[in-house]
Amino acid sequence: xxxxxxxxxxxxxxxxxxxxxxxxxxxxxxxxxxxxxxxxxxxxxxxxxxxxxxxxxxxxxxxxxxxxxxxxxxxxxxxxxxxxxxxxxxxxxxxxxxxxxxxxxxxxxxxxxxxxxxxxxxxxxxxxxxxxxxxxxxxxxxxxxxxxxxxxxxxxxxxxxxxxxxxxxxxxxxxxxxxxxxxxxxxxxxxxxxxxxxxxxxxxxxxxxxxxxxxxxxxxxxxxxxxxxxxxxxxxxxxxxxxxxxxxxxxxxxxxxxxxxxxxxxxxxxxxxxxxxxxxxxxxxxxxxxxxxxxxxxxxxxxxxxxxxxxxxxxxxxxxxxxxxxxxxxxxxxxxxxxxxxxxxxxxxxxxxxxxxxxxxxxxxxxxxxxxxxxxxxxxxxxxxxxxxxxxxxxxxxxxxxxx
Numbered sequence: 001x002x003x004x005x006x007x008x009x010x011x012x013x014x015x016x017x018x019x020x021x022x023x024x025x026x027x028x029x030x031x032x033x034x035x036x037x038x039x040x041x042x043x044x045x046x047x048x049x050x051x052x053x054x055x056x057x058x059x060x061x062x063x064x065x066x067x068x069x070x071x072x073x074x075x076x077x078x079x080x081x082x083x084x085x086x087x088x089x090x091x092x093x094x095x096x097x098x099x100x101x102x103x104x105x106x107x108x109x110x111x112x113x114x115x116x117x118x119x120x121x122x123x124x125x126x127x128x129x130x131x132x133x134x135x136x137x138x139x140x141x142x143x144x145x146x147x148x149x150x151x152x153x154x155x156x157x158x159x160x161x162x163x164x165x166x167x168x169x170x171x172x173x174x175x176x177x178x179x180x181x182x183x184x185x186x187x188x189x190x191x192x193x194x195x196x197x198x199x200x201x202x203x204x205x206x207x208x209x210x211x212x213x214x215x216x217x218x219x220x221x222x223x224x225x226x227x228x229x230x231x232x233x234x235x236x237x238x239x240x241x242x243x244x245x246x247x248x249x250x251x252x253x254x255x256x257x258x259x260x261x262x263x264x265x266x267x268x269x270x271x272x273x274x275x276x277x278x279x280x281x282x283x284x285x286x287x288x289x290x291x292x293x294x295x296x297x298x299x300x301x302x303x304x305x306x307x308x309x310x311x312x313x314x315x316x317x318x319x320x321x322x323x324x325x326x327x328x329x330x331x332x333x334x335x336x337x338x339x340x341x342x343x344x345x346x347x348x349x350x351x352x353x354x355x356x357x358x359x360x361x362x363x364x365x366x367x368x369x370x371x372x373x374x375x376x377x378x379x380x381x382x383x384x385x386x387x388x389x390x391x392x393x394x395x396x397x398x399x400x401x402x403x404x
Contacts, residue, residue: 005029008145009109010118011101011131012036012059014050016170017120020159021147022057023166025118029145032115033060037108039101040066042183042241057168061112065104068183072240075100075319076184080283081228081338082331083291083303084311089261090273091280092314093185098127099319102134109142116143123149126266130317137320177204183244186276193272196262200274207248207276211255211349218347220354221250223286225342228335230283244279251278254346266316285351286342293361294337303334 008025012018022034036054040047047064054062075096086092105117117135121127123146132144153159163170177188186207192198202210224232232238233246251257257278265271291300306327313324340358344351366375 005032005115005143005145007033007035007112007114008116008118009035009037009105009112009114010059011105011120012038012050012054012062013120014038014047014053015120016156016159016163017148019053019057019168019170020153020163020166021118021120022054022059023168024147024151024153024162025145026058028150029116034058034118035061035063035108035112035114037063037065037105039104040064040068041071041097041101042068043181053169058166063108067100067104068241069239071097071100071183072244076244076280077229077240078328078331079310079314080230080280080287081335082310082327083284083288083307084314085284085307086311086315087261087263089259090263090275090315091185091259091277091284092311093182093275093277093280094127094180094187095130095315095317096319097182097184098130098317099134102131103138105131106135106139106142109139114142116145118145118147121146121148124265124267124269126315126317129266130319133317134320179206183241183248184277184280188274188276189271193274196272200260204274205258205276208252208258208278209255211258214253214255214348216348218345218352219250219254220343220345221247221282222341222343223247223283224340225287225290226339228287228331228338230287244283247279247282249278251282251346252276254278255349256346256351257281258349282344282346282351286344287338289342289344289353289356290338290340290358293340293356293358293363295334296362299334303331306330 008029010018010021010025022036025034026032036059038047038050038054051062051064079092079096084092086095109117119128119131121131128146132146135142135144153162160170176191177193178190180187188200188204193200202213222234223230224235230243233243238246257276257280259275259277261275262270262272295303310324310327310331313319313321313327318324337358337360339360340356342356343354345354346352366373
């Protein structure tokens, strides 16, 4: 099997796992060529050294792909428009980044004529599924290699020993938490968080202020939407990357968007994670506020149900499945009138509604007013209630008859 693999494209982060994977692939797959691909989804200065590090680790070529804009416009915004949240808390920060990263791996694998795609996801997590389902959907004939499911390096210390033996440059300091960062979020797992009874330490937060450390006065922010897509902050039109960067800064200094959840992983176990999601939390809240104005009752309620399924599909790595695409088509239809502005008050970790407006608002003061109106005949409610309540009345009459 190994002698058939001549060229491998590796999802490369520059961390210990993927640095070790490069020589491991060459050693275990008959000296194959390894091309490292690092996707820039907004993880920050972690990318500064990855190019040279990959080459020193044995890669023949390194791609650094800036995909932040595509990430937001083609993956985050569709999920935001759907209102999709996993288990009512998790805003899917890692989940919808993986399919795009895998899509880039496939594109480069095809360009380079690679035989296989490799990743550093462990056999316990969700990411292995997200990477591999995307490859199956886009390039079913490319072989997948998951070293964590093959090798005998079963700990960080054994990886470090392997790296030293092979002259691989690594940072040997042991981070307290396992983290994943992109422009949308920062996740924390492991260490003291593995006991759900432990409160997260404020020192853990790298993006957000702890709510109690935020300013003692509220800050107002206005978000503008066009057809469900965020397009402006505080009256200023912004592109996707600039908009989220601005909202991240605003949300972080007010301590909003910190989520602590013990979630159900796809592979069957529960995992405790703490997420920092300042800008995303503002956007989800604002988008929902605008939908309260612009969607009718039936559409809004059905969309709430569809959002649960949409969130599950994203979490499970099924971005490229037919159902997700069909649900996105439904969502896009609902968003044609979700245009307007939402004002929010941010205060010590809280997001509070402060007014919304839309040219497509379905709210009508004429109909709902407690004052005199000329558009609603209250006497009409009698017939409506009689018909709407008829099943209840018929059942009650049946019960009276059968209980005698």
